[in-house]
Amino acid sequence: MIRGNISEINERIAKVCAKVGRDPGEITIVAVTKGRTAGQIQEAVACGISDIGENKVQEALLKYRQLMPPDARYPAMRWHMVGHLQTNKVKDALRLFDLIESVDSLHLAQEIDRQASGINKVQDILIEVKTSAESTKFGLRPEATANVIKELLGLKNINICGLMTIAPVADNPEKTRPYFKMLRQLKDEICESGIRKEQSRILSMGMSDDFEVAIEEGANMVRLGRAIFED
Numbered sequence: 001m002i003r004g005n006i007s008e009i010n011e012r013i014a015k016v017c018a019k020v021g022r023d024p025g026e027i028t029i030v031a032v033t034k035g036r037t038a039g040q041i042q043e044a045v046a047c048g049i050s051d052i053g054e055n056k057v058q059e060a061l062l063k064y065r066q067l068m069p070p071d072a073r074y075p076a077m078r079w080h081m082v083g084h085l086q087t088n089k090v091k092d093a094l095r096l097f098d099l100i101e102s103v104d105s106l107h108l109a110q111e112i113d114r115q116a117s118g119i120n121k122v123q124d125i126l127i128e129v130k131t132s133a134e135s136t137k138f139g140l141r142p143e144a145t146a147n148v149i150k151e152l153l154g155l156k157n158i159n160i161c162g163l164m165t166i167a168p169v170a171d172n173p174e175k176t177r178p179y180f181k182m183l184r185q186l187k188d189e190i191c192e193s194g195i196r197k198e199q200s201r202i203l204s205m206g207m208s209d210d211f212e213v214a215i216e217e218g219a220n221m222v223r224l225g226r227a228i229f230e231d
């Protein structure tokens with residue numbers, strides 16, 4: 001099932017990219033594996049997935065230990081944190097995540113920088129933006145994002161790689177389009193305000209129900225759970 005789902009997703013991505021003139025090679029699929037087993041992750045990796053997303057540090061640590069022993073069987077695997085990160089979990093998060101997508105406050109970013117400096121790590125992060133009023137509890141307000149990023153630019157142990165958003169749940173994927181458009185516009189604005197290009201390189205948006213709309217609006221990272229692991 002996982003294999004069939006992934007090949008269907010790849011076809012759908014190819015199709016929507018053809019429609020809007022984009023290269024499917026620039027889209028990264030993050031398999032969101034909260035609630036799934038290490039065995040299911042292995043299966044997805046066997047089908048070409050290399051990016052794994054988790055939303056809880058403890059759960060991620062358990063699977064990380066199962067899958068990433070010192071003789072590292074999956075050297076190409078990249079681990080993404082996609083859930084709200086409490087500051088008291090930052091230390092553990094730094095040990096395992098390649099990309100923390102859910103940096104939703106100045107305070108959290110500063111704490112990540114402080115702890116990363118202690119272990120000589122430069123942590124890749126995305127800034128989570130709350131593009132809708134009701135849907136998620138977390139994320140920076142769009143109006144505040146550029147200024148927060150400016151404040152973070154001086155920090156040496158975080159590396160801002162782009163923006164992430166979670167669109168509200170909708171019965172029709174078209175309804176999510178305005179939120180994706182907003183994140184894309186924010187990225188363009190931030191670019192104009194003098195931030196280096198690579199600092200807004202990633203636009204992580206789109207989930208199982210709406211990833212095609214997100215890609216049409218410029219996503220280059222989509223986070224898929226149900227589309228990969230369920231019928």
Ligand SMILES: *Cc1c(COP(=O)(O)O)cnc(C)c1O
Nearest residue numbers: 032055082207208223224225226
């Ligand atoms: C669970 C989750 C996803 C994947 O959701 P699906 O609808 O199962 O594709 C994506 N992003 C975040 C932040 C999540 O928590």
